[in-house]
Amino acid sequence: MDITAISYEEHRKNLDSGKYSAIELTLAYLEKAEKSDLNAFITIDRDGALSAAEEADRRLSLGERGGVLGIPVAVKDNIVTKGLRTTCASRMLENYIPPYDATAIEKLRGLGAVIIGKTNLDEFAMGCTTETSYFGRTLNPYDKNLTPGGSSGGSCAAVAAGLVPVALGSDTGGSIRQPAAFCGVFAINPTYGKVSRSGLVAFASSLDRIGVAASSAMGAKAFLSAISGKDPLDATSRDVPDIGDFTLKGLRIGIADEFFEGCAEAIADETLKVLRLLESLGAKAVKISFPSLKYALSAYHIISSAEASSNLARFDGIRYGHRTSDAASGIEDMITKNRSEGFGEEVKRRIVIGTHVLSVSDKDKYLKKAYAARDMIKADYDKAFDKCDIILSPTVVSAPYEKGLFEKSPVSVYYGDRLLVPSSLSGLPSVAVPVEGANGDIPTSVLLTARAGADLPLLSLAELIGGAE
Amino acid sequence: MTIDTKHTAALAKIAFDETALDDVERKIADVMKDAEVLLEIDTSEEESLSLADTLREDIPKEGNLRDEILAGAVTKDGCVSVPRVVE
Numbered sequence: 001m002d003i004t005a006i007s008y009e010e011h012r013k014n015l016d017s018g019k020y021s022a023i024e025l026t027l028a029y030l031e032k033a034e035k036s037d038l039n040a041f042i043t044i045d046r047d048g049a050l051s052a053a054e055e056a057d058r059r060l061s062l063g064e065r066g067g068v069l070g071i072p073v074a075v076k077d078n079i080v081t082k083g084l085r086t087t088c089a090s091r092m093l094e095n096y097i098p099p100y101d102a103t104a105i106e107k108l109r110g111l112g113a114v115i116i117g118k119t120n121l122d123e124f125a126m127g128c129t130t131e132t133s134y135f136g137r138t139l140n141p142y143d144k145n146l147t148p149g150g151s152s153g154g155s156c157a158a159v160a161a162g163l164v165p166v167a168l169g170s171d172t173g174g175s176i177r178q179p180a181a182f183c184g185v186f187a188i189n190p191t192y193g194k195v196s197r198s199g200l201v202a203f204a205s206s207l208d209r210i211g212v213a214a215s216s217a218m219g220a221k222a223f224l225s226a227i228s229g230k231d232p233l234d235a236t237s238r239d240v241p242d243i244g245d246f247t248l249k250g251l252r253i254g255i256a257d258e259f260f261e262g263c264a265e266a267i268a269d270e271t272l273k274v275l276r277l278l279e280s281l282g283a284k285a286v287k288i289s290f291p292s293l294k295y296a297l298s299a300y301h302i303i304s305s306a307e308a309s310s311n312l313a314r315f316d317g318i319r320y321g322h323r324t325s326d327a328a329s330g331i332e333d334m335i336t337k338n339r340s341e342g343f344g345e346e347v348k349r350r351i352v353i354g355t356h357v358l359s360v361s362d363k364d365k366y367l368k369k370a371y372a373a374r375d376m377i378k379a380d381y382d383k384a385f386d387k388c389d390i391i392l393s394p395t396v397v398s399a400p401y402e403k404g405l406f407e408k409s410p411v412s413v414y415y416g417d418r419l420l421v422p423s424s425l426s427g428l429p430s431v432a433v434p435v436e437g438a439n440g441d442i443p444t445s446v447l448l449t450a451r452a453g454a455d456l457p458l459l460s461l462a463e464l465i466g467g468a469e
Numbered sequence: 470m471t472i473d474t475k476h477t478a479a480l481a482k483i484a485f486d487e488t489a490l491d492d493v494e495r496k497i498a499d500v501m502k503d504a505e506v507l508l509e510i511d512t513s514e515e516e517s518l519s520l521a522d523t524l525r526e527d528i529p530k531e532g533n534l535r536d537e538i539l540a541g542a543v544t545k546d547g548c549v550s551v552p553r554v555v556e
Binding site for chain 1: 472478480504507508510523524534537538543549553554
């Protein structure tokens with residue numbers, strides 16, 4: 001039996017019953033990950049994984065059960081891991097060994113999860129295809145000419161290819177949900193603040209979240225539960241009160257015409273099929289309106305670039321990070337050389353946009369408007385949630401991008417995140433649920449969004465939809 | 470809306486490869502052109518920001534990670550090494 005082909009809940013049962021050990025399970029995934037040609041991993045940590053698995057087996061032998069104990073997991077390489085290289089897929093951090101663990105990692109290690117390695121991403125999580133990675137792009141496991149999406153493309157491709165059952169990713173404007181859609185896996189972008197950002201290398205702090213991608217909704221649930229909770233090291237984290245599971249009978253599902261503008265017909269059809277499925281189980285469709293959607297992408301780009309220009313100012317190559325080998329005329333010149341060589345072009349472009357919109361002359365022009373748009377988007381959600389319990393939309397509006405498209409025209413690729421950025425700007429949880437058949441063999445995805453705290457019920461609903469498909 | 474790319478990049482202490490500059494400017498202009506949709510939003514009414522007090526207790530914790538922290542830097546005699554900054 002190929003034990004890498006099964007999902008979290010089977011592993012949980014089998015580890016708890018002793019059908020196989022954490023070491024056996026870890027070895028099976030490690031071997032597959034090491035042989036894979038998808039470039040999903042930047043670093044594979046065989047020794048660390050095996051010693052974590054050994055410890056998990058010891059705890060299992062003492063009678064400990066459940067949770068994430070002994071389950072292999074991959075971690076996006078912008079989440080710091082003590083003693084394990086963390087690159088953000090950037091030349092800037094090519095050799096960076098963090099002296100501390102992210103809070104989410106500390107929690108996972110404490111609960112006995114087995115970290116297999118660090119996954120590829122767009123540089124500093126800026127991009128939608130993994131093509132901006134300094135370490136080369138990740139391939140889509142369904143078709144190697146296609147991109148896996150991004151920025152958490154390595155995490156989602158690894159899950160889709162069965163190199164791990166679960167992976168941590170991050171999501172700033174769709175970065176875990178969009179690749180989940182392109183790779184046909186489950187992913188949650190949790191309520192903002194539910195998971196500590198301490199140790200997630202900052203891109204845009206008011207938007208960044210750590211999320212989970214998994215081959216099953218239950219896997220995402222177990223890992224999300226493991227990493228959640230208020231953390232003194234992240235002032236924006238909090239104990240988000242959980243909302244109870246949704247009852248399907250009478251569940252009001254909001255759907256807006258705006259969601260389908262510019263959406264591939266096959267994906268729209270799949271979304272309506274999910275709506276009909278839920279209706280057949282007792283839910284009812286409610287028409288909602290989302291007029292602020294037209295501002296969402298631009299508001300996202302202005303706000304995230306502004307925050308990025310500020311956050312990435314810390315990378316000077318002095319205390320850590322890329323140091324130029326060119327002669328420098330002084331410290332300012334050296335910092336400019338370190339940054340210019342260390343950052344790739346997409347990152348530099350976003351820093352320039354951010355620096356510009358933060359400048360005195362243009363701050364009110366763009367940033368203030370973007371904040372106002374953010375308020376309008378939140379207000380549209382508030383209005384919608386007066387009428388409905390969850391909102392259903394496509395996750396992405398097209399099939400996975402061909403390689404090379406992003407380089408030609410980034411804005412045309414950014415457009416694909418148009419249904420993902422509104423919940424990012426509003427702090428709301430949303431779940432990408434894989435559905436079959438929209439693009440031939442390549443799966444697509446529907447997106448479920450609900451009020452803050454509805455993370456676990458959204459995953460229960462995702463399990464039901466995924467199981468029925 | 471055009472951005473003076475070279476000037477703004479210099480403020481952020483980055484430089485672009487001269488040969489790539491046209492392409493960089495085109496891609497930045499594309500984003501800023503899309504962002505013009507925001508200009509129709511009325512922001513004449515000021516909103517006030519309210520911030521929650523999220524400061525944590527100032528309790529000393531184990532620090533002294535000198536070696537681990539310096540491990541990522543170019544060092545000389547246990548100090549970060551940089552070009553001469555004073556004449």
